[in-house]
Every structure is written in structure tokens, then in C-alpha cells.
Amino acid sequence: MRKILIVGDFNNDTSDVNSYLSHHFHTQLCTDSAKIVRSMLKLYNPELVLMDIDDFELNHEEVFEAIREFNSELPVLTYGRETKKQMFISYYYSGQCKHVAQPSKELLIQSICKEFNMNADAILNAVEETDKKHIIVVDDNPVLLRNMRNMLQDKYRVTLATSAAQCMKAMGTDKPDLIILDYEMPVVDGRQTLEMIRAEDDVKDVPVIFLTGIADKEHVDAVLDLKPAGYFVKPPMQTKIINAIENIFLKQSE
Numbered sequence: 001m002r003k004i005l006i007v008g009d010f011n012n013d014t015s016d017v018n019s020y021l022s023h024h025f026h027t028q029l030c031t032d033s034a035k036i037v038r039s040m041l042k043l044y045n046p047e048l049v050l051m052d053i054d055d056f057e058l059n060h061e062e063v064f065e066a067i068r069e070f071n072s073e074l075p076v077l078t079y080g081r082e083t084k085k086q087m088f089i090s091y092y093y094s095g096q097c098k099h100v101a102q103p104s105k106e107l108l109i110q111s112i113c114k115e116f117n118m119n120a121d122a123i124l125n126a127v128e129e130t131d132k133k134h135i136i137v138v139d140d141n142p143v144l145l146r147n148m149r150n151m152l153q154d155k156y157r158v159t160l161a162t163s164a165a166q167c168m169k170a171m172g173t174d175k176p177d178l179i180i181l182d183y184e185m186p187v188v189d190g191r192q193t194l195e196m197i198r199a200e201d202d203v204k205d206v207p208v209i210f211l212t213g214i215a216d217k218e219h220v221d222a223v224l225d226l227k228p229a230g231y232f233v234k235p236p237m238q239t240k241i242i243n244a245i246e247n248i249f250l251k252q253s254e
Helices: 012-021 034-044 058-070 082-087 103-114 120-130 141-151 164-173 188-196 217-224 238-253
Strands: 002-007 024-031 047-050 076-080 097-101 134-138 157-159 180-184 210-212 231-232
Touching: 002 012, 002 034, 012 024, 012 047, 012 103, 012 210, 024 034, 034 058, 047 103, 047 188, 076 103, 082 097, 082 120, 097 210, 134 141, 134 164, 141 238, 157 164, 164 188, 180 188, 180 238, 188 210, 210 238, 231 238
Parallel strands: 002 024, 002 047, 047 076, 076 097, 134 157, 134 180, 180 210, 210 231
Antiparallel strands: none
């Protein structure tokens, strides 16, 4: 992967930029201290420097100088307010530095890909996919699993698991935002699987929706005693389960 040094003050915007770029480029965060930038340029040897200049002041001219002294042909992309660019306008005349004013995620990726002579479309499509919430569906019935994937895959990233063991392995690889769990699985049932999930610190708070094939009151009460985020009798209706999922995600964001 191409190497990008991301320079900024480690605010939320800088962290967000690093988060979505790191899936497609080899990124390294660096504070906006000229001294640290000099060290990181030598240590990391990036192919492009990306700088958030929204909080830059006149003394940050030293950062531009450090990059130019290291390699006057190293591409530099800055982003932020146009007024900030004007403070350092002399560094843009040579063509080494280019500016993207208040960029969207898509525009920033397109600008980076242009510098690298890469096709941005494939990356943009992959970024859109990784932005989706991740849901693991656990059930021993392969037909139900396929149907659930068809219901959910347009809105979410969906991982299928046929057992508690597969579920735990999938969680270790890619932490889910929500789990849909069959209550009546053989060997290790839904209750035991939920206990395993809640015993893991990294995923213990991930909401779980139970699926049950038995609709009698005693059985439903046993499911509800486990305090899941929701439950549905099989087979669930697409609109109802998506509405339930969206309500769970909405409550989490409040």
C-alpha cells in the first residue's frame, strides 16, 4: 500500500481521516510539531504528506519548510479553510503543495488517488462498504442464513455464522455492531452463546437480537429474561427487523 504521513493536531477530524484512509493506504499519524515532522519524514519516508491546516498558525511555516528540505518533490495535500492556505501561499506556487478546501471523504480520496495515479472508484466503493454497520447473523439453518443476508446486505455488512464457535471467531476478526442470534441452536444454544459474548470485554455491550422458532409465552418469556436488545419469531419480516436494528443504532447514538 502507498504510504501517507498524516500531519495534524490529533483532533476528531484528523482521527476520522486516518480511520477511513488506513483501510486503503499505509498511514502514519504525526503531530504538527516541525521537529516531530522532520523525524517522522526520515523514519517513515512517506510517498505523500496529508496535512490538516485548520489549526495552523504562522509558526507552522516550519512544518512546510521541514517537508521541502526533506524532499522538494514529495507531494503535499493540505485541507481546511481557504484562509489558512493563504497564510502559507508561497509554498503552493511551486506545485509541491495542493489544497482541498473543506473536503468530503470522497473528494479527499479522489485527490490522493490523483497524486498516486490510481483509480479512485474502487477505493470509494470499498470505503462505502466499510462505512456500513457490521452485523453477525448466527443460526444453524443455512437457508435462514441466506435469507437473512439477502434481507440485510443492502444496508449492512453481514457476516454469517452457523455456530457459537464461528460467531466468536468472526467477532475476533471484525467486531460487530449488532448480533442476530438463534435461540435454539444445537450443542451451544443461544443462551450459552450470549453468555460467551457477555464474558468478552471487547464485545460484551454489543446488542443482541434473538431469533426463536417457538412462539409460546413460556418460551418467549425465557428469551426476554436474558434482556436482549430485541427478539423475533422466525422467519422475521424484513421491514420489521430493519426498523428494530435502526432503532437500536439510533438509541446508541443519542
